[in-house]
Amino acid sequence: MVEFGGWWMPVQYHGIIQEHHAVRKAAGLFDISHMGEIFVSGHGAAAFLNRILTNDINRLRVGDGQYTLLLNPVGGVIDDLLCYRIEEERFLLVVNASMIESDVAWILSQNHDDVFIENGSQNWAGIAIQGPQSESILSRATTSSNPLPARNRIAPFKFQEGPLLVARTGYTGEDGFELFCPSTAAAPLWQQLLSIGEPLGLACCGLGCRDTLRLEMGFPLNGSDLSPERTPLEAGLGAFVRLEKGPFIGSEILSSQKATGPRVKLCGLVMEGKTPPPRPHYPVLHKGEVVGETCSGSLSPSLEIGIAMAYLPTEIAFPGNHLEIDIRGRRYPAITSKRPLYQPASLSELKKA
Amino acid sequence: MNIPSDLLFATTHEWIRPAGEKSTVGISDHAQHELTDVVYVELPTVGTRVETGQQVCVVESVKAASDIYSPASGTVEAVNEALSADPSLINSDPYGAGWIFKLSLSNPAELQTLKSPTTYEAQLKGE
Numbered sequence: 001m002v003e004f005g006g007w008w009m010p011v012q013y014h015g016i017i018q019e020h021h022a023v024r025k026a027a028g029l030f031d032i033s034h035m036g037e038i039f040v041s042g043h044g045a046a047a048f049l050n051r052i053l054t055n056d057i058n059r060l061r062v063g064d065g066q067y068t069l070l071l072n073p074v075g076g077v078i079d080d081l082l083c084y085r086i087e088e089e090r091f092l093l094v095v096n097a098s099m100i101e102s103d104v105a106w107i108l109s110q111n112h113d114d115v116f117i118e119n120g121s122q123n124w125a126g127i128a129i130q131g132p133q134s135e136s137i138l139s140r141a142t143t144s145s146n147p148l149p150a151r152n153r154i155a156p157f158k159f160q161e162g163p164l165l166v167a168r169t170g171y172t173g174e175d176g177f178e179l180f181c182p183s184t185a186a187a188p189l190w191q192q193l194l195s196i197g198e199p200l201g202l203a204c205c206g207l208g209c210r211d212t213l214r215l216e217m218g219f220p221l222n223g224s225d226l227s228p229e230r231t232p233l234e235a236g237l238g239a240f241v242r243l244e245k246g247p248f249i250g251s252e253i254l255s256s257q258k259a260t261g262p263r264v265k266l267c268g269l270v271m272e273g274k275t276p277p278p279r280p281h282y283p284v285l286h287k288g289e290v291v292g293e294t295c296s297g298s299l300s301p302s303l304e305i306g307i308a309m310a311y312l313p314t315e316i317a318f319p320g321n322h323l324e325i326d327i328r329g330r331r332y333p334a335i336t337s338k339r340p341l342y343q344p345a346s347l348s349e350l351k352k353a
Numbered sequence: 354m355n356i357p358s359d360l361l362f363a364t365t366h367e368w369i370r371p372a373g374e375k376s377t378v379g380i381s382d383h384a385q386h387e388l389t390d391v392v393y394v395e396l397p398t399v400g401t402r403v404e405t406g407q408q409v410c411v412v413e414s415v416k417a418a419s420d421i422y423s424p425a426s427g428t429v430e431a432v433n434e435a436l437s438a439d440p441s442l443i444n445s446d447p448y449g450a451g452w453i454f455k456l457s458l459s460n461p462a463e464l465q466t467l468k469s470p471t472t473y474e475a476q477l478k479g480e
């Protein structure tokens with residue numbers, strides 16, 4: 001168990017690698033109750049959120065969700081989050097555990113409109129079920145005749161007479177769902193999913209494989225890969241920044257950075273051959289010169305090779321470039337690679353369908 | 354927790370099986386469990402002279418890199434090459450196939466400062 005964002009959480013239940021493969025091949029169950037749930041509602045909610053978030057809220061119909069970022073006035077990342085439009089004028093923001101208090105404080109400080117902001121993090125629990133078998137398991141757990149939501153959508157269900165929000169999103173790159181319910185319902189929901197899912201290969205999953213799974217996808221982790229000093233354009237998250245929607249906090253800086261091109265870019269790195277696994281803060285070298293450091297790194301259980309991410313000068317940040325990573329004073333070869341570093345099967349099938 | 358009775362332990366969770374010229378060293382069952390899946394072992398070099406408490410090699414799990422300290426002074430006589438191909442032997446058999454290196458002791462009297470299985474077990478209970 002480790003302390004994580006104010007919560008005691010398991011790094012693993014049975015083994016990080018075993019849990020990782022369970023998610024890629026069958027399904028994994030994650031306690032994500034540490035994540036923050038912030039509800040934003042009222043007449044001005046959409047306009048307000050469009051002014052403080054990078055993605056365009058007007059692209060969301062009721063039931064849609066989108067990945068988006070909360071920026072400071074200089075375009076740096078305060079937090080990355082999912083924003084769901086659960087009603088026409090009611091939104092759910094799911095934010096990082098360690099950022100709940102500062103996110104809420106920042107959002108409140110920006111609220112000059114008549115918008116109602118409610119931090120539901122203490123009352124709401126979250127469970128993620130991720131992997132190719134997720135749909136089959138979850139559909140047996142919900143008695144409702146309503147279909148499960150499509151990718152990136154959210155729908156209201158009932159569990160034991162209480163509310164259950166089911167979102168088809170996740171942090172693993174696989175098909176899967178994130179479920180939000182009152183905290184009193186979380187344990188019975190977990191038990192029910194586990195008893196239905198275990199025969200289908202469902203495994204309880206800790207923070208350890210949550211990190212290896214997201215890193216294989218090249219998904220950034222706030223605090224490691226995102227920071228108030230880095231913009232979303234530098235992090236390669238331009239697809240979630242809608243400059244054309246009109247001004248928002250940080251948009252001026254991002255517009256000028258887009259015009260000139262960012263000086264650095266977040267790059268995926270794959271080690272060449274058998275090396276110690278790269279870890280955060282290892283120096284990255286190009287032609288013998290230190291050009292940056294890794295911000296995330298691990299062994300990839302799917303690729304069975306070390307993978308990492310690093311901010312590198314744009315001129316060398318193209319895929320296929322040969323670099324070295326300094327691990328305890330020895331240099332090991334690595335190659336820059338397009339993200340995702342691993343192509344999961346279940347989501348590609350979902351996209352085809 | 355598996356703690357064999359024929360071993361001595363360091364506070365830092367290494368074990369040694371004293372046998373004169375070639376005492377075998379590894380890490381305890383508790384240590385492998387705490388490390389999680391071992392994925393890489395940076396073995397020491399045969400012939401290296403080491404002192405008690407000196408960092409001699411690195412064992413890496415998915416989660417972290419951990420320094421391994423020599424539980425006694427001496428010269429590294431052999432290393433477990435099998436760990437290069439299959440580092441998970443440390444998880445599956447920490448006291449057997451997962452041994453790390455063999456040491457010829459330069460000062461066997463030092464072994465008295467190590468922990469008996471009973472005292473090591475008490476240390477684990479206190480952690």
